[in-house]
Amino acid sequence: MKKSYRVKKEKEFQAVFQEKQSCANRRFVVYILEKPNQKHFRVGISVGKKIGNAVTRNAVKRKVRAAIYQLKDQIEPACDFIIIARPGVEQLTAEEIHTNVRHVLKLAKILK
Template sequence: MKNQRIIKKNHQFQIIINHNQTKLNPTFVLYYEAPNDNKGLHYGISVGKKLGNAVCRNKIKRQVRMMIQTLLKNYAALNIEVIIMVRKRYQSQNYQKNLQELEKLFSRIALEVK
């Protein structure tokens, strides 16, 4: 079954990024937009080439997807579209620390959107 929450198209990424609402920390940059319809949380993941070869970048994307799955328990009701950009510091931390960093950003967005 296809995941209906994932944003893949470049023009959708650009719309959200150009909306200029961001939250950031040393590990992640989150661009977000609150659309008018009530579809729930939609997300896209971007990992730059500076973080390694294709194998490393795909591993990072898989880990971030798993983080999103755990966070969906608390934030699935948010009506936002989010682009998650991963920074270089991600590789120097473990999974749990990265998950905490991402959860902090989502909680800051949730406070602002409500």
């Protein structure tokens, strides 16, 4: 995924968190910030230390990024969102992560 599609800076993460608009399922929490004049969506991925060591956390991030990449044509362009992984997600396969990401994005009304 290109850098222009990522929320990277601490200020950008805090702006999304301060909006306090969120949805969740058992595996993920999504925080949303509407940006009407934006050309495409931007996503931030957060995987905490409760998930596991660095290798495990990076594997989860790769799987979440792959799921978002597969869904990118269906995602609303006018928003920034952050996906936070909950403990237990490290045991899921890539397909299960894809299903859970799709579910939480539907709950958040980010998917078209």
